[in-house]
Amino acid sequence: MKIDHLVVNVDADVQSDTNRIQSIRDSGLPYEPKWGKGTRGFKVSNIWIGSEYLEMVRIKRPDGGGWVADWTKLYLEGHRGVVGFALDVPDLDAVYERLSSKGIEISRPEPLAFRWFFNLLTRTMPWRNAYVKPFEGVPFQFFFQQMNDDKSRAFMEQYMVPNSQEAGITGMAAVDIYGKWSSRDMEVVKTIFEECCQIEQEGILEIELSGKSGQWIRFVPAHDYRIEISLITENNQYENMRVSLPDLTLNIQSRSKKEIVNPLLKEKA
Numbered sequence: 344m345k346i347d348h349l350v351v352n353v354d355a356d357v358q359s360d361t362n363r364i365q366s367i368r369d370s371g372l373p374y375e376p377k378w379g380k381g382t383r384g385f386k387v388s389n390i391w392i393g394s395e396y397l398e399m400v401r402i403k404r405p406d407g408g409g410w411v412a413d414w415t416k417l418y419l420e421g422h423r424g425v426v427g428f429a430l431d432v433p434d435l436d437a438v439y440e441r442l443s444s445k446g447i448e449i450s451r452p453e454p455l456a457f458r459w460f461f462n463l464l465t466r467t468m469p470w471r472n473a474y475v476k477p478f479e480g481v482p483f484q485f486f487f488q489q490m491n492d493d494k495s496r497a498f499m500e501q502y503m504v505p506n507s508q509e510a511g512i513t514g515m516a517a518v519d520i521y522g523k524w525s526s527r528d529m530e531v532v533k534t535i536f537e538e539c540c541q542i543e544q545e546g547i548l549e550i551e552l553s554g555k556s557g558q559w560i561r562f563v564p565a566h567d568y569r570i571e572i573s574l575i576t577e578n579n580q581y582e583n584m585r586v587s588l589p590d591l592t593l594n595i596q597s598r599s600k601k602e603i604v605n606p607l608l609k610e611k612a
Contacts, residue, residue, distance in 0.1 A: 547562065
């Protein structure tokens with residue numbers, strides 16, 4: 344299991360304002376907002392960060408043009424910021440069966456498809472998703488994703504350009520999620536990540552993702568909802584750069600991943 348991408352509701356300026364776009368580029372993230380999928384109802388622009396990315400979405404029509412219905416509704420209600428957090432898994436059906444058997448509400452795995460060209464054509468993406476029911480205290484949901492096969496993954500990686508790796512920013516190391524987590528929310532989180540290393544201290548739950556991802560997710564109690572993502576850079580030019588989006592901050596750091604993502608273990612050592 345690893346971080347794949349985060350879906351972010353954004354206003355038009357993130358995709359069209361030249362000063363806003365240049366400020367993102369100045370941080371070392373080579374952002375090209377005109378690229379990315381879309382229909383008459385929605386526009387996606389991506390920030391590619393190694394093998395992870397931000398999928399930034401602007402809804403252009405009330406029907407969403409084929410975009411995820413629940414996320415379109417949130418957008419139209421005024422929500423900006425992260426609405427979806429995708430985790431890449433090797434066996435989506437096994438994840439679905441495990442969580443369903445433990446009482447977690449999750450949709451059946453299905454491919455993402457949307458209609459375009461005046462609703463005459465349907466585009467089906469080469470992966471399947473399964474969505475966990477949104478949390479009670481924070482306005483986003485986890486979902487799981489599995490590519491159809493290695494050929495599909497290699498094909499999609501061709502589109503992950505321009506990529507921040509060119510500037511020495513190599514990927515996401517940690518995601519801190521702040522919000523009013525309910526007791527039920529934390530039960531769901533612990534079940535989702537029950538096969539991962541979990542450390543809980545002073546109300547903060549820290550998850551080390553399984554496998555060789557070297558990534559962490561922290562769930563932090565807070566009055567206001569926001570997310571902070573730690574990016575790793577090998578280029579001192581971009582150390583301590585910050586990018587601010589709605590309820591989302593990217594922190595670019597050149598320290599080792601262990602120093603960035605594992606403060607609770609450091610304190611216990």
